[in-house]
Amino acid sequence: MPPDPVVTMPPVVAPPVSLDGFLRDIGTRAFRFAEFGLRSRDDALDAVQDAMERMLRYGDRPAEEWPPLFWRILRTRMIDMQRRRNFRLGWMLGGADESEAGIAWADPAGDPSTAHDHREAYGRLARGLRGLPARQREAFTLRVLEELDVATTAQVMGCSEGSVKTHLSRAREALRPHLEDWK
Amino acid sequence: MNRDTSLDHAARILHAQAVAGVPVALRVQLHPRERPAHGRAWGTVLAMAAVGGLALAAAWQLRMPDRAPAAVATGMQDSGTRAVAVAGTDNASVSPTAAFDNDPEFYAWLGSAPSVAMVEH
Numbered sequence: 001m002p003p004d005p006v007v008t009m010p011p012v013v014a015p016p017v018s019l020d021g022f023l024r025d026i027g028t029r030a031f032r033f034a035e036f037g038l039r040s041r042d043d044a045l046d047a048v049q050d051a052m053e054r055m056l057r058y059g060d061r062p063a064e065e066w067p068p069l070f071w072r073i074l075r076t077r078m079i080d081m082q083r084r085r086n087f088r089l090g091w092m093l094g095g096a097d098e099s100e101a102g103i104a105w106a107d108p109a110g111d112p113s114t115a116h117d118h119r120e121a122y123g124r125l126a127r128g129l130r131g132l133p134a135r136q137r138e139a140f141t142l143r144v145l146e147e148l149d150v151a152t153t154a155q156v157m158g159c160s161e162g163s164v165k166t167h168l169s170r171a172r173e174a175l176r177p178h179l180e181d182w183k
Numbered sequence: 184m185n186r187d188t189s190l191d192h193a194a195r196i197l198h199a200q201a202v203a204g205v206p207v208a209l210r211v212q213l214h215p216r217e218r219p220a221h222g223r224a225w226g227t228v229l230a231m232a233a234v235g236g237l238a239l240a241a242a243w244q245l246r247m248p249d250r251a252p253a254a255v256a257t258g259m260q261d262s263g264t265r266a267v268a269v270a271g272t273d274n275a276s277v278s279p280t281a282a283f284d285n286d287p288e289f290y291a292w293l294g295s296a297p298s299v300a301m302v303e304h
Contacts, residue, residue, distance in 0.1 A: 023214065023215065024214075027210070027213030027214070028202045028203075028205040028210060028213065029202055030213075031205060031209065031213060032198065032201055032202055032205070041209075045209065045212055045213070048213055049212070049213070049214070049215065049216040050216060052213075052214060052215040052216070053215040053216045055215070056215055103201075104205060104206055104209055105201070105204045105206070106204055106205070106206035106207065118197075118200045118201075118204065119204070121197055121200075122197045122198075122200060122201045122204075125194060125197045125198070126201075140194075144191045144194055144195065145194060145195060145198045147195075172187055172190055172191075175190065175194070176186075176190060179190055179193045179194060179197075
C-alpha cells in the first residue's frame, strides 16, 4: 500500500511560550508513546496525566529543557506502572490486550475505507513496536517518531549515545518487515 | 542509509495519522490531573475518622463477652438461690460456679439424709 499523499508531516513549530501550551501540544504524541509501552488505553492516559502533573513543578525551567524533561518523566512513570502491573495483576489478568482493537482510534478522514486503511497500517506498526524489547522501542519512538536528536534521546533513556544508535539499528531491522508495504 | 530514511519516513507518516486519530474523548482528558490539596486533606481526615470509629466499635465488641457471666449470675440471683448472691458482688470476674465451690453448707446438705434419699429414689 503506497503512502497516502494527503497526509503531510507535522510542520516544525516554534518553541512553546508557556508550559500549558507545551503540554497541550505534546499530549496526543505522549499518549501514543505510552500506549505503545503500556498496551492499555487507560494506563496510557493515567501515565500521561501523571507526567503532566509532575511536569508542572518544572515550569520555571527554560523552555528548551521541557521536551527531554517531559519524555524522561513519562518514561520513568511508564516503567513504574509496568513493574507494578507485572507484580500485582500480571498473573491474574494474563497480560493486557495486545490486539489492534486496543488502539484508541478516531480517524479524521471521512471515507470509512481510508480510515480503515490508516488504522490497519498503524496497527501493523504498533504490533511491530510492541514486539520489540523496551529499549529498542524507546530508541525508535523517541529518535524517529518524536524526532529527538541522539544526545537528547540518550538523555531521556539514561544511556550513552552509542547505545541509542545500537538500539535504533536493531529496531529498524526488526520493524522493516512490518513496514515493507509502506516503503 | 536510504533504506533507513525510507523506513523512518513511512513510520512518521503512520504515526502522524495515529496522532491525528486520537479520539476527542481522550484529547480532552490529556491535561494535568487535578489533585486539590484541600480535597486530599479532607480525605485524610475522613479516613482517620473512619479508622477511629472502627477501632471504637471493635473495642466495644470485645467488652461484650465479659458481661455475659454477670447477666447469668443476675438471673440466678432472681431465682432465690443463696449461692449466686456471692456472684452478684462487685467482682465481675467470679465464675457462676464459684459460689457453690465456696459454700460449705451446700456440701453439707449434699451429704445429709434428705439429699441421699433424693438420689436413691
